[in-house]
Amino acid sequence: MTFTLVSGLAQKDFVCDLPFCRVLFEDNADYPWIFLVPKKNNVRNMLDLTSEERLTLMRETEIAEKAMNNLFHPTQTNVAMIGNKTPQLHVHVICRFEGDPCWPGTVWGVPGQPYSAEEKEKNIQLIKKEILALCQK
Amino acid sequence: MTFTLVSGLAQKDFVCDLPFCRVLFEDNADYPWIFLVPKKNNVRNMLDLTSEERLTLMRETEIAEKAMNNLFHPTQTNVAMIGNKTPQLHVHVICRFEGDPCWPGTVWGVPGQPYSAEEKEKNIQLIKKEILALCQK
Numbered sequence: 551m552t553f554t555l556v557s558g559l560a561q562k563d564f565v566c567d568l569p570f571c572r573v574l575f576e577d578n579a580d581y582p583w584i585f586l587v588p589k590k591n592n593v594r595n596m597l598d599l600t601s602e603e604r605l606t607l608m609r610e611t612e613i614a615e616k617a618m619n620n621l622f623h624p625t626q627t628n629v630a631m632i633g634n635k636t637p638q639l640h641v642h643v644i645c646r647f648e649g650d651p652c653w654p655g656t657v658w659g660v661p662g663q664p665y666s667a668e669e670k671e672k673n674i675q676l677i678k679k680e681i682l683a684l685c686q687k
Numbered sequence: 688m689t690f691t692l693v694s695g696l697a698q699k700d701f702v703c704d705l706p707f708c709r710v711l712f713e714d715n716a717d718y719p720w721i722f723l724v725p726k727k728n729n730v731r732n733m734l735d736l737t738s739e740e741r742l743t744l745m746r747e748t749e750i751a752e753k754a755m756n757n758l759f760h761p762t763q764t765n766v767a768m769i770g771n772k773t774p775q776l777h778v779h780v781i782c783r784f785e786g787d788p789c790w791p792g793t794v795w796g797v798p799g800q801p802y803s804a805e806e807k808e809k810n811i812q813l814i815k816k817e818i819l820a821l822c823q824k
Contacts, residue, residue: 595764597756601749608745612738619734626774627732630767634783634791637763646771654771658793 553589558636563670566678570606573614573681574640575674578662580652582622582645584677586614593639596631607641614643617680625653632658690726695773700807703815707743710751710818711777712811715799717789719759719782721814723751730776733768744778751780754817762790769795 555572562574565584576583588599588607596604615627624645631641644657652660665673692709699711702721713720725736725744733741752764761782768778781794789797802810 596749596766597752597764601746604745604749605742608741609738612733612741615734626769626771627734628767628769628771629733630765630769632763632765632767632793634763634765634793656769656771656793656795 553591555587556636556638559585559587559638559640563674565674566681568610568613568681568685570603571610571641573677575670575677576644577664577670578657579665579669580650580662581647581657582618582624582673582677583657584614584618584643586610586641586643588639594637595633595639598639611641611643613681613684614641617677617684618643618645620684621676621680628656690728692724693773693775696722696724696775696777700811702811703818705747705750705818705822707740708747708778710814712807712814713781714801714807715794716802716806717787717799718784718794719755719761719810719814720794721751721755721780723747723778723780725776731774732770732776735776748778748780750818750821751778754814754821755780755782757821758813758817765793 559574565573565575571586571588574585574587593599619627622645625648626646628644628646629641631639633639646653696711702710702712708723708725711722711724730736756764759782762785763783765781765783766778768776770776783790
Protein backbone atom coordinates (compact mmCIF):
# COMPACT_ATOMS: atom_id res chain seq x y z
CA MET A 551 0.00 0.00 0.00
CA THR A 552 1.58 3.29 -1.07
CA PHE A 553 0.35 6.50 0.42
CA THR A 554 1.53 10.06 0.80
CA LEU A 555 1.65 12.20 3.92
CA VAL A 556 0.74 15.89 3.59
CA SER A 557 3.55 18.22 4.62
CA GLY A 558 2.16 18.90 8.11
CA LEU A 559 2.39 15.17 8.88
CA ALA A 560 5.46 14.25 6.80
CA GLN A 561 7.65 16.22 9.19
CA LYS A 562 6.53 14.27 12.28
CA ASP A 563 8.73 11.50 13.68
CA PHE A 564 7.89 7.92 12.72
CA VAL A 565 6.95 5.51 15.51
CA CYS A 566 5.74 2.33 13.77
CA ASP A 567 3.35 0.96 11.15
CA LEU A 568 0.20 -0.93 12.06
CA PRO A 569 -1.73 -2.86 9.41
CA PHE A 570 -3.97 0.11 8.57
CA CYS A 571 -2.30 3.16 10.15
CA ARG A 572 1.09 4.81 10.44
CA VAL A 573 1.86 5.99 13.98
CA LEU A 574 3.63 9.36 14.27
CA PHE A 575 5.04 11.27 17.25
CA GLU A 576 4.43 14.88 18.24
CA ASP A 577 7.59 16.63 19.42
CA ASN A 578 5.96 18.42 22.34
CA ALA A 579 7.47 17.60 25.72
CA ASP A 580 4.44 19.05 27.53
CA TYR A 581 2.28 16.05 26.59
CA PRO A 582 2.81 12.46 25.45
CA TRP A 583 1.11 12.76 22.06
CA ILE A 584 0.89 10.51 19.00
CA PHE A 585 -1.10 10.36 15.78
CA LEU A 586 -2.60 7.50 13.79
CA VAL A 587 -2.75 8.18 10.04
CA PRO A 588 -4.64 5.72 7.83
CA LYS A 589 -2.33 4.57 5.04
CA LYS A 590 -4.81 5.44 2.31
CA ASN A 591 -4.67 8.39 -0.06
CA ASN A 592 -7.33 11.08 -0.42
CA VAL A 593 -8.79 10.64 3.07
CA ARG A 594 -9.70 14.04 4.44
CA ASN A 595 -11.81 12.81 7.36
CA MET A 596 -13.63 9.69 8.52
CA LEU A 597 -16.41 10.24 5.99
CA ASP A 598 -13.85 9.18 3.36
CA LEU A 599 -13.40 5.76 5.01
CA THR A 600 -15.59 2.73 4.39
CA SER A 601 -17.52 1.45 7.40
CA GLU A 602 -15.07 -1.45 7.73
CA GLU A 603 -12.07 0.89 7.57
CA ARG A 604 -13.61 2.99 10.37
CA LEU A 605 -13.83 -0.07 12.60
CA THR A 606 -10.24 -1.00 11.78
CA LEU A 607 -9.18 2.55 12.65
CA MET A 608 -11.02 2.24 15.96
CA ARG A 609 -9.33 -1.10 16.73
CA GLU A 610 -5.90 0.42 16.11
CA THR A 611 -6.82 3.56 18.07
CA GLU A 612 -7.72 1.30 21.00
CA ILE A 613 -4.26 -0.25 20.90
CA ALA A 614 -2.62 3.19 20.74
CA GLU A 615 -4.68 4.54 23.63
CA LYS A 616 -3.94 1.51 25.79
CA ALA A 617 -0.23 1.76 25.05
CA MET A 618 -0.13 5.44 25.99
CA ASN A 619 -2.23 4.81 29.09
CA ASN A 620 0.00 1.94 30.21
CA LEU A 621 3.14 4.04 29.76
CA PHE A 622 2.09 7.47 31.03
CA HIS A 623 -0.97 6.98 33.32
CA PRO A 624 -2.69 10.23 32.30
CA THR A 625 -5.57 11.88 34.13
CA GLN A 626 -7.50 11.88 30.85
CA THR A 627 -6.90 10.76 27.27
CA ASN A 628 -7.95 13.12 24.49
CA VAL A 629 -8.73 11.42 21.17
CA ALA A 630 -9.60 13.72 18.30
CA MET A 631 -9.92 14.04 14.56
CA ILE A 632 -9.80 17.71 13.57
CA GLY A 633 -7.94 18.34 10.33
CA ASN A 634 -8.88 21.98 9.71
CA LYS A 635 -5.25 22.94 9.06
CA THR A 636 -3.97 19.51 8.00
CA PRO A 637 -6.62 17.99 5.74
CA GLN A 638 -5.45 14.37 5.90
CA LEU A 639 -7.20 12.18 8.45
CA HIS A 640 -5.07 11.79 11.57
CA VAL A 641 -6.23 10.71 15.01
CA HIS A 642 -4.67 12.61 17.89
CA VAL A 643 -4.08 10.51 21.02
CA ILE A 644 -2.92 12.86 23.76
CA CYS A 645 -2.19 12.14 27.41
CA ARG A 646 -3.49 14.93 29.62
CA PHE A 647 -2.62 15.53 33.25
CA GLU A 648 -4.32 17.65 35.86
CA GLY A 649 -2.08 20.72 36.09
CA ASP A 650 -0.46 20.35 32.65
CA PRO A 651 0.16 23.66 30.79
CA CYS A 652 -3.26 23.72 29.11
CA TRP A 653 -5.35 21.81 31.68
CA PRO A 654 -8.36 21.63 31.55
CA GLY A 655 -8.43 23.39 28.17
CA THR A 656 -7.48 21.79 24.87
CA VAL A 657 -3.93 21.76 23.53
CA TRP A 658 -4.39 22.65 19.88
CA GLY A 659 -2.83 25.90 18.71
CA VAL A 660 -0.73 26.30 21.87
CA PRO A 661 3.04 26.15 21.26
CA GLY A 662 4.88 23.53 23.34
CA GLN A 663 8.44 22.71 24.35
CA PRO A 664 10.37 20.30 22.12
CA TYR A 665 12.05 17.24 23.64
CA SER A 666 15.80 16.89 23.80
CA ALA A 667 16.98 14.51 21.04
CA GLU A 668 17.69 11.85 23.66
CA GLU A 669 14.29 12.15 25.39
CA LYS A 670 12.48 12.13 22.07
CA GLU A 671 14.16 8.95 20.92
CA LYS A 672 13.58 7.30 24.30
CA ASN A 673 9.86 8.10 24.18
CA ILE A 674 9.46 6.96 20.58
CA GLN A 675 11.10 3.63 21.36
CA LEU A 676 8.99 3.16 24.51
CA ILE A 677 5.78 3.84 22.61
CA LYS A 678 6.77 1.63 19.69
CA LYS A 679 7.62 -1.25 22.00
CA GLU A 680 4.35 -0.98 23.93
CA ILE A 681 2.17 -0.69 20.82
CA LEU A 682 3.84 -3.67 19.17
CA ALA A 683 3.54 -5.70 22.39
CA LEU A 684 -0.20 -4.99 22.55
CA CYS A 685 -0.54 -6.01 18.89
CA GLN A 686 0.77 -9.45 19.81
CA LYS A 687 -2.00 -10.03 22.39
CA MET B 688 -30.63 0.54 30.44
CA THR B 689 -30.49 3.26 33.11
CA PHE B 690 -27.69 5.75 33.11
CA THR B 691 -26.98 9.17 34.51
CA LEU B 692 -25.66 12.25 32.73
CA VAL B 693 -23.17 14.45 34.58
CA SER B 694 -24.38 18.01 35.07
CA GLY B 695 -22.39 19.43 32.11
CA LEU B 696 -24.28 17.07 29.78
CA ALA B 697 -27.65 16.93 31.57
CA GLN B 698 -28.32 20.55 30.60
CA LYS B 699 -27.89 19.92 26.87
CA ASP B 700 -30.95 19.52 24.65
CA PHE B 701 -32.05 15.98 23.78
CA VAL B 702 -32.04 14.96 20.11
CA CYS B 703 -32.73 11.21 20.09
CA ASP B 704 -31.65 7.86 21.48
CA LEU B 705 -29.69 5.33 19.45
CA PRO B 706 -29.27 1.75 20.68
CA PHE B 707 -25.99 2.56 22.49
CA CYS B 708 -25.78 6.36 22.66
CA ARG B 709 -27.92 9.34 23.55
CA VAL B 710 -27.58 12.21 21.07
CA LEU B 711 -27.49 15.73 22.54
CA PHE B 712 -27.42 19.17 20.94
CA GLU B 713 -25.06 22.07 21.63
CA ASP B 714 -26.83 25.42 21.76
CA ASN B 715 -24.18 27.30 19.77
CA ALA B 716 -25.47 28.92 16.60
CA ASP B 717 -21.92 29.39 15.30
CA TYR B 718 -21.57 25.65 14.49
CA PRO B 719 -23.91 22.70 13.95
CA TRP B 720 -22.70 20.58 16.88
CA ILE B 721 -23.96 17.42 18.54
CA PHE B 722 -22.70 14.88 21.09
CA LEU B 723 -23.01 11.12 21.37
CA VAL B 724 -23.01 9.87 24.95
CA PRO B 725 -22.82 6.12 25.58
CA LYS B 726 -25.72 5.10 27.82
CA LYS B 727 -23.49 3.34 30.32
CA ASN B 728 -22.48 4.55 33.76
CA ASN B 729 -18.94 5.16 34.94
CA VAL B 730 -17.44 5.69 31.51
CA ARG B 731 -14.85 8.44 31.70
CA ASN B 732 -13.25 7.82 28.31
CA MET B 733 -13.02 5.10 25.67
CA LEU B 734 -10.65 3.05 27.80
CA ASP B 735 -13.71 2.29 29.97
CA LEU B 736 -15.52 0.68 27.03
CA THR B 737 -15.15 -2.94 25.94
CA SER B 738 -13.72 -3.47 22.46
CA GLU B 739 -17.18 -4.34 21.17
CA GLU B 740 -18.70 -1.20 22.72
CA ARG B 741 -16.02 0.90 21.02
CA LEU B 742 -17.02 -0.49 17.64
CA THR B 743 -20.69 0.17 18.38
CA LEU B 744 -19.79 3.73 19.34
CA MET B 745 -17.94 4.11 16.04
CA ARG B 746 -20.91 2.75 14.06
CA GLU B 747 -23.25 5.25 15.72
CA THR B 748 -20.70 8.06 15.28
CA GLU B 749 -20.63 7.26 11.57
CA ILE B 750 -24.40 7.71 11.38
CA ALA B 751 -24.21 10.99 13.28
CA GLU B 752 -21.40 12.32 11.06
CA LYS B 753 -23.22 11.37 7.88
CA ALA B 754 -26.43 13.00 9.11
CA MET B 755 -24.62 16.25 9.96
CA ASN B 756 -22.73 16.16 6.66
CA ASN B 757 -25.91 15.58 4.65
CA LEU B 758 -27.68 18.46 6.39
CA PHE B 759 -24.98 21.10 6.67
CA HIS B 760 -22.27 20.30 4.04
CA PRO B 761 -19.35 21.48 6.21
CA THR B 762 -15.82 22.17 4.99
CA GLN B 763 -14.55 19.76 7.64
CA THR B 764 -16.05 17.60 10.39
CA ASN B 765 -14.34 17.63 13.80
CA VAL B 766 -14.89 14.48 15.86
CA ALA B 767 -13.39 14.49 19.32
CA MET B 768 -13.43 12.88 22.73
CA ILE B 769 -11.90 15.26 25.27
CA GLY B 770 -13.62 15.18 28.68
CA ASN B 771 -11.14 17.19 30.72
CA LYS B 772 -13.90 19.36 32.20
CA THR B 773 -16.78 16.91 31.74
CA PRO B 774 -15.49 13.48 32.72
CA GLN B 775 -18.21 11.38 31.09
CA LEU B 776 -17.42 10.04 27.63
CA HIS B 777 -19.08 12.17 24.95
CA VAL B 778 -18.16 12.34 21.29
CA HIS B 779 -18.25 15.82 19.79
CA VAL B 780 -19.39 15.93 16.15
CA ILE B 781 -18.94 19.51 14.93
CA CYS B 782 -19.48 20.95 11.46
CA ARG B 783 -16.74 23.43 10.61
CA PHE B 784 -16.75 25.94 7.79
CA GLU B 785 -13.93 27.90 6.24
CA GLY B 786 -14.38 31.38 7.69
CA ASP B 787 -16.42 30.33 10.76
CA PRO B 788 -15.61 32.29 13.97
CA CYS B 789 -12.78 29.93 15.06
CA TRP B 790 -11.57 28.66 11.66
CA PRO B 791 -9.05 27.03 11.34
CA GLY B 792 -8.57 26.79 15.10
CA THR B 793 -10.57 24.55 17.42
CA VAL B 794 -13.84 25.63 19.02
CA TRP B 795 -13.47 24.45 22.60
CA GLY B 796 -13.40 27.11 25.28
CA VAL B 797 -14.65 29.82 22.92
CA PRO B 798 -18.08 31.25 23.85
CA GLY B 799 -20.67 31.10 21.06
CA GLN B 800 -24.03 32.62 20.22
CA PRO B 801 -27.16 30.73 21.35
CA TYR B 802 -29.88 29.91 18.84
CA SER B 803 -33.29 31.52 18.97
CA ALA B 804 -35.81 29.06 20.48
CA GLU B 805 -37.36 28.56 17.05
CA GLU B 806 -34.05 27.94 15.25
CA LYS B 807 -32.89 25.56 17.96
CA GLU B 808 -36.03 23.45 17.75
CA LYS B 809 -35.88 23.46 13.95
CA ASN B 810 -32.28 22.22 13.97
CA ILE B 811 -32.92 19.55 16.58
CA GLN B 812 -35.84 18.19 14.59
CA LEU B 813 -33.85 18.22 11.34
CA ILE B 814 -30.95 16.34 12.94
CA LYS B 815 -33.24 13.84 14.65
CA LYS B 816 -35.08 13.11 11.40
CA GLU B 817 -31.85 12.63 9.41
CA ILE B 818 -30.21 10.41 12.03
CA LEU B 819 -33.28 8.21 12.35
CA ALA B 820 -33.59 7.99 8.55
CA LEU B 821 -29.97 6.81 8.28
CA CYS B 822 -30.61 4.22 11.01
CA GLN B 823 -33.29 2.67 8.80
CA LYS B 824 -30.82 2.06 5.95
